[in-house]
Amino acid sequence: MPEHHLSKKAFKRQRAELNEALLEAQYELRKANKGPVLVLVSGNDNGGKAEAIYSFYEWLDNRFLDTRAFALPQGIEQRMPHLWRYWISLPGPGKLGFYLGSWYHQPQIRYCRGEINAEAFQLQMEEIARFERLLSEEGVALVKLWLQIEQPSGGEGAAQELEQSVVMREWGDLGSVDHEQVMTSTQLMSELTSTPWAPWIAVPSDDAHYRDIRVGQIVLQQIHQLLDKQTKRPAPTPLLPAPLVRLQQVDYCLKLGKQQYKQQLRHYQAELRELVRHPAFAERSLLLVFEGTDAAGKGGAIRRITQCLDPRYMRVHGTRAPTHEQRLQPYLLRFWRRVPTPGRVAIFDRSYYGRVLVERVERFCSRRQWQRAYDEINDFEAQLSAKGTLVLKFWLAITQDEQLRRFKARERSPLKHYKLTEEDWRNRERWPHYEQALNDMLAHTDTVLAPWYIVPAENKRYARVEALKIVCQALRQALK
Amino acid sequence: MPEHHLSKKAFKRQRAELNEALLEAQYELRKANKGPVLVLVSGNDNGGKAEAIYSFYEWLDNRFLDTRAFALPQGIEQRMPHLWRYWISLPGPGKLGFYLGSWYHQPQIRYCRGEINAEAFQLQMEEIARFERLLSEEGVALVKLWLQIEQPSGGEGAAQELEQSVVMREWGDLGSVDHEQVMTSTQLMSELTSTPWAPWIAVPSDDAHYRDIRVGQIVLQQIHQLLDKQTKRPAPTPLLPAPLVRLQQVDYCLKLGKQQYKQQLRHYQAELRELVRHPAFAERSLLLVFEGTDAAGKGGAIRRITQCLDPRYMRVHGTRAPTHEQRLQPYLLRFWRRVPTPGRVAIFDRSYYGRVLVERVERFCSRRQWQRAYDEINDFEAQLSAKGTLVLKFWLAITQDEQLRRFKARERSPLKHYKLTEEDWRNRERWPHYEQALNDMLAHTDTVLAPWYIVPAENKRYARVEALKIVCQALRQALK
Numbered sequence: 009m010p011e012h013h014l015s016k017k018a019f020k021r022q023r024a025e026l027n028e029a030l031l032e033a034q035y036e037l038r039k040a041n042k043g044p045v046l047v048l049v050s051g052n053d054n055g056g057k058a059e060a061i062y063s064f065y066e067w068l069d070n071r072f073l074d075t076r077a078f079a080l081p082q083g084i085e086q087r088m089p090h091l092w093r094y095w096i097s098l099p100g101p102g103k104l105g106f107y108l109g110s111w112y113h114q115p116q117i118r119y120c121r122g123e124i125n126a127e128a129f130q131l132q133m134e135e136i137a138r139f140e141r142l143l144s145e146e147g148v149a150l151v152k153l154w155l156q157i158e159q160p161s162g163g164e165g166a167a168q169e170l171e172q173s174v175v176m177r178e179w180g181d182l183g184s185v186d187h188e189q190v191m192t193s194t195q196l197m198s199e200l201t202s203t204p205w206a207p208w209i210a211v212p213s214d215d216a217h218y219r220d221i222r223v224g225q226i227v228l229q230q231i232h233q234l235l236d237k238q239t240k241r242p243a244p245t246p247l248l249p250a251p252l253v254r255l256q257q258v259d260y261c262l263k264l265g266k267q268q269y270k271q272q273l274r275h276y277q278a279e280l281r282e283l284v285r286h287p288a289f290a291e292r293s294l295l296l297v298f299e300g301t302d303a304a305g306k307g308g309a310i311r312r313i314t315q316c317l318d319p320r321y322m323r324v325h326g327t328r329a330p331t332h333e334q335r336l337q338p339y340l341l342r343f344w345r346r347v348p349t350p351g352r353v354a355i356f357d358r359s360y361y362g363r364v365l366v367e368r369v370e371r372f373c374s375r376r377q378w379q380r381a382y383d384e385i386n387d388f389e390a391q392l393s394a395k396g397t398l399v400l401k402f403w404l405a406i407t408q409d410e411q412l413r414r415f416k417a418r419e420r421s422p423l424k425h426y427k428l429t430e431e432d433w434r435n436r437e438r439w440p441h442y443e444q445a446l447n448d449m450l451a452h453t454d455t456v457l458a459p460w461y462i463v464p465a466e467n468k469r470y471a472r473v474e475a476l477k478i479v480c481q482a483l484r485q486a487l488k
Numbered sequence: 489m490p491e492h493h494l495s496k497k498a499f500k501r502q503r504a505e506l507n508e509a510l511l512e513a514q515y516e517l518r519k520a521n522k523g524p525v526l527v528l529v530s531g532n533d534n535g536g537k538a539e540a541i542y543s544f545y546e547w548l549d550n551r552f553l554d555t556r557a558f559a560l561p562q563g564i565e566q567r568m569p570h571l572w573r574y575w576i577s578l579p580g581p582g583k584l585g586f587y588l589g590s591w592y593h594q595p596q597i598r599y600c601r602g603e604i605n606a607e608a609f610q611l612q613m614e615e616i617a618r619f620e621r622l623l624s625e626e627g628v629a630l631v632k633l634w635l636q637i638e639q640p641s642g643g644e645g646a647a648q649e650l651e652q653s654v655v656m657r658e659w660g661d662l663g664s665v666d667h668e669q670v671m672t673s674t675q676l677m678s679e680l681t682s683t684p685w686a687p688w689i690a691v692p693s694d695d696a697h698y699r700d701i702r703v704g705q706i707v708l709q710q711i712h713q714l715l716d717k718q719t720k721r722p723a724p725t726p727l728l729p730a731p732l733v734r735l736q737q738v739d740y741c742l743k744l745g746k747q748q749y750k751q752q753l754r755h756y757q758a759e760l761r762e763l764v765r766h767p768a769f770a771e772r773s774l775l776l777v778f779e780g781t782d783a784a785g786k787g788g789a790i791r792r793i794t795q796c797l798d799p800r801y802m803r804v805h806g807t808r809a810p811t812h813e814q815r816l817q818p819y820l821l822r823f824w825r826r827v828p829t830p831g832r833v834a835i836f837d838r839s840y841y842g843r844v845l846v847e848r849v850e851r852f853c854s855r856r857q858w859q860r861a862y863d864e865i866n867d868f869e870a871q872l873s874a875k876g877t878l879v880l881k882f883w884l885a886i887t888q889d890e891q892l893r894r895f896k897a898r899e900r901s902p903l904k905h906y907k908l909t910e911e912d913w914r915n916r917e918r919w920p921h922y923e924q925a926l927n928d929m930l931a932h933t934d935t936v937l938a939p940w941y942i943v944p945a946e947n948k949r950y951a952r953v954e955a956l957k958i959v960c961q962a963l964r965q966a967l968k
Contacts, residue, residue: 032906035906058798058799061799062795062799065791065794065795065799066791066795069787069806070787070790070791070794070804070835070837071804071805071806071837072806073799073804074803075799075800075802076800077800083563106799108800307549307550310550311545311546311550314545314550315542315545315546318538319538319541319542319545319553319555319586320555320556320557320588322555323554324550324551324553325551326551326552331813333811333813355550357550357551426512426515
């Protein structure tokens with residue numbers, strides 16, 4: 009009797025038990041609004057990838073199952089970051105998502121065809137490992153299955169089998185791939201992406217009964233772990249204390265006279281209008297992040313920029329406190345859904361930096377959450393940047409006195425009184441806390457690919473022209 | 489001094505007033521979570537369509553503006569109902585949406601190129617009028633602007649001008665269009681779609697100042713109307729009293745023995761597996777709606793169907809009570825987002841029929857809302873059907889006694905106890921009300937294109953095979 013085999017009788021008994029346990033677990037998962045649980049099904053085509061998924065449709069409530077098969081990227085998908093399409097289609101909490109052709113397949117195929125070298129492949133595997141860590145940290149459970157046909161012969165057979173495992177039937181004829189490459193890529197993939205929170209699990213699949221029971225057990229265990237919060241994760245990297253240098257250097261006296269302002273505004277607005285019409289911009293995109301204390305003048309600075317842009321290809325996204333549904337999902341998700349496609353401009357009036365600012369200070373998230381957010385955000389921006397998005401971030405800086413003056417002016421103004429809320433006054437009292445948070449943010453997320461610009465905004469005219477000028481300079485440089 | 493002209497001084501004064509009023513109105517709109525307000529901007533290219541929109545970006549909070557320019561349908565859009573892409577991209581409440589190239593443009597272009605005849609064009613205009621009526625009823629305000637250059641010359645000039653108005657620059661060269669057709673189409677469009685709740689409004693646009701102020705005033709007025717709920721709408725068509733015939737004819741004694749069941753199940757499952765693999769199905773799609781009282785066996789019947797389908801191309805959608813966000817939007821929106829694309833199957837376990845069943849009985853919606861829903865649903869299904877979706881609807885019927893037996897069995901079963909809630913017992917007490925609602929639903933929405941099948945479900949085996957058989961028969965017929 010082979011080792012990984014089940015008799016029909018044993019199968020029937022085990023299946024009945026498993027069915028009951030899985031149904032109960034699925035219900036608990038939904039009730040707790042935990043998850044989703046993502047099950048990546050890879051391995052040999054003749055290992056029964058589809059069949060392993062069918063079992064769950066037999067057992068569980070089909071309304072909360074969601075199977076996705078991604079073909080090779082097409083159209084807009086090719087022009088966006090590799091992980092974009094997986095982000096924007098992430099199943100909601102309480103769901104069980106099955107992936108055929110997951111985020112591993114494209115890099116593997118490209119490597120096996122010789123389109124990317126080992127180094128590029130390795131970088132992509134590392135990117136994936138970070139993506140999976142983020143998902144895991146944000147409460148998404150991952151089960152990565154490798155359905156394996158046990159191989160008595162070895163040699164040529166083994167290589168062919170691995171090749172099959174990579175080349176999915178539905179992707180059509182992909183031309184010849186190199187057997188050596190297939191071996192190496194699978195090896196590398198396993199080494200680089202088998203983490204404590206998302207290990208690859210091999211499932212002997214010669215016997216269909218054994219395979220189905222085994223897969224069911226693994227998924228069940230993962231749901232239990234998620235419900236019990238047993239998942240082990242590494243401690244976050246300790247943060248270096250950030251010196252308060254940059255903010256102290258802000259020169260709040262910088263200002264522009266009315267005439268200078270008019271003239272420079274006209275000049276840079278004309279330039280920006282031309283830059284976004286440049287043929288090269290059709291292949292790029294622009295993401296502008298505006299942050300700043302309340303009443304720092306974000307809206308006004310943004311409007312001086314949008315005046316130059318065609319409303320059809322531009323969106324300003326305000327960032328409000330997350331809704332109940334959004335809170336149950338990874339915090340970066342709603343921003344991934346808003347990133348600009350080629351030829352377009354997205355402007356965030358407040359942004360994902362909320363996690364390391366307001367959410368940190370007001371304790372809407374845990375220490376662990378905001379501490380790991382720096383790396384996650386850097387990674388997010390780097391992925392966009394790698395695909396041609398120019399990411400520029402602005403902090404509009406005003407003094408506490410100036411803020412008070414503006415609050416009082418708002419109270420009196422019929423056009424602006426509604427902008428002032430109780431919350432604004434409360435936030436004001438936490439000024440030193442915000443200053444610390446801001447400082448850490450600058451220290452950890454000011455990168456070459458996505459720099460922070462601190463713009464003194466005590467004088468609105470100066471700040472507006474300055475932001476506009478920076479956008480023009482960066483865009484001019486990028487389109488060269 | 490021409491009639492539709494503003495001096496620079498008058499413009500400046502009026503603009504300041506309008507700016508303040510619009511800003512206030514935009515704030516009120518957001519605070520009340522009303523809308524969205526959709527502004528369709530049509531007319532001459534040299535009438536300044538884009539410029540008219542720019543003004544709002546100068547005046548208002550850009551975070552709540554949303555400009556959309558739809559090109560001619562491409563890819564999947566061509567294979568879905570004409571209005572699908574407008575449905576799935578509808579701005580949320582509190583927003584002001586500007587449309588360039590709205591739902592009017594494609595029919596107009598096709599008519600002017602001679603691709604569709606006058607009758608087909610008229611049908612499309614009527615479909616649009618119903619769409620706009622639905623939006624208006626559901627709290628979406630519509631402003632349809634026609635920017636008009638006043639024409640002293642007339643004749644050839646007028647025709648050319650109208651032609652320009654249809655052919656948008658960004659759609660590229662569309663070949664020659666017939667001037668006569670352009671005149672007729674614009675005339676017909678105006679006649680058929682100028683309704684009290686969404687009239688076409690001509691704006692003389694020779695003078696840019698006059699145009700911008702006029703457009704601003706019209707939008708302001710529309711927001712005020714929406715906030716005051718002043719919108720005039722026609723009384724809903726009175727409902728014919730529906731005889732209780734069909735439900736009384738249900739034969740609850742129909743049943744299947746275990747052997748017959750096994751055999752017939754195997755037979756029809758094999759047939760369904762083949763039918764969905766038929767090459768012709770790649771151009772069609774299947775939408776199955778399952779409704780029925782609690783414990784009627786919807787889940788079990790659905791599973792016997794999903795067992796035959798490839799999980800990659802199939803989704804089962806459960807319909808829960810709408811979330812707070814969903815309640816602020818047209819009720820059909822979340823179902824439009826889930827309709828199947830070509831080659832795919834969508835199964836609704838409960839559906840949009842909730843509006844005329846549970847929402848009616850439990851008074852979650854007004855009488856007016858559920859009364860008009862019959863026509864709206866018929867229209868929705870007809871649009872899907874016209875593009876090749878096979879729509880089949882099942883009512884699983886059980887007696888009150890059988891329901892009680894199943895509730896009690898659920899209480900005892902470890903696999904099913906969680907299915908039973910307090911709500912189920914409460915609903916049970918309203919049985920006669922549900923019966924009346926069901927009866928009206930059948931009387932008003934059993935159409936040739938999207939028929940209702942009443943399946944006796946007192947015997948689960950019978951109901952499962954019966955539903956499967958009906959799907960097979962209808963699909964076989966459709967793929968011929």
